[in-house]
Every structure is written in structure tokens, then in C-alpha cells.
Amino acid sequence: MRYWFPFPLLTLGLLVMWIVMTRSASTANLLLGILLSVPAAWAMVNLEPLKSRVRGPGAMVRLAGNVVTDLTLSNMKVARSILRSLRRPPRSGFATVHLTLKDENGLALLACILTATPGTAWLSFDRRSGTLLLHILDLDDSEDWPTIIRDRYEKPLLEIFR
16 A cells, blocks of 8 residues: 555645635546656655654644735735835835744745745855845835744744654
């Protein structure tokens, strides 16, 4: 069984994503989703992903809440910034954040979160120094980006991937 489904949760996740994207749970669509998700999971075997031990369900809930809240607020802030751009153009810039998170999967999740948040983009990460470079669409002086990233994202990720 492990041969056919080396990553069962990934296979199931891809199948569910296929059904949601096609908006159909017909038998033919389910079979096509299985035919696509099983080989995709087999491809992960060749990539040899690092195994992380995930802990801290409370930290996971807190992180999910932070992400949903920040995505919503960031969408509104970017929309407001675009609408008022003729009067006051956004002042974009770069922020440097020093991270203590070393786990590959934790860093990948942080990259996904920061890149998915409107108005921010993960540019580079230096493993030796632990320095992350971000681009921020509307860099407001009142916001301390390194503190926000460390408190809202890195702390829960450190609990989850310790």
C-alpha cells in the first residue's frame, strides 16, 4: 500500500483540490483526479523532501488565525493604497528580518505565507546569517516589519517545527 501511496495526505489533498477546482465530484472526474494525484505524489518520492516533526496544535491554530487576519487586512490595505495612489503614491521599500527559524519546511511555509499576503514579496534568504529580504508595497513608518514577522509568524512556526 505504501508503494501506491507514498504520500497519502498529499495524494488526498491533490484529489480534493482537483475536485474543488473542477467543481464536480462525478465518477469520471474522481477517476481523472486519482489518475493525476497518484503520479504527482510519486514524483515527490524522487524529490526526497525532508521530514519534519510537526507539534503544537495550539500554535497551528494561532498561526492560521494570524494568516487569515493578515490576509484580510492586507487585501484592504492594498486596495486602499491603489485607490489613493493618484493623491499619494505608495512608498514601497525593502525590509530585512533576522530569523532564528532553521527548519526547511517551516521556512517554506513562511515563504508561502509572506508571498501570498498582498503587498509583500519574499525576495531572498541567506541561510548563513538567517537574513530574510522582503519587498513591501506600502512601507508605513508606524509598522515595524521585523517585529511583525517574528511575533506573528516565526514564533508559532518555531513551536510547530521545533
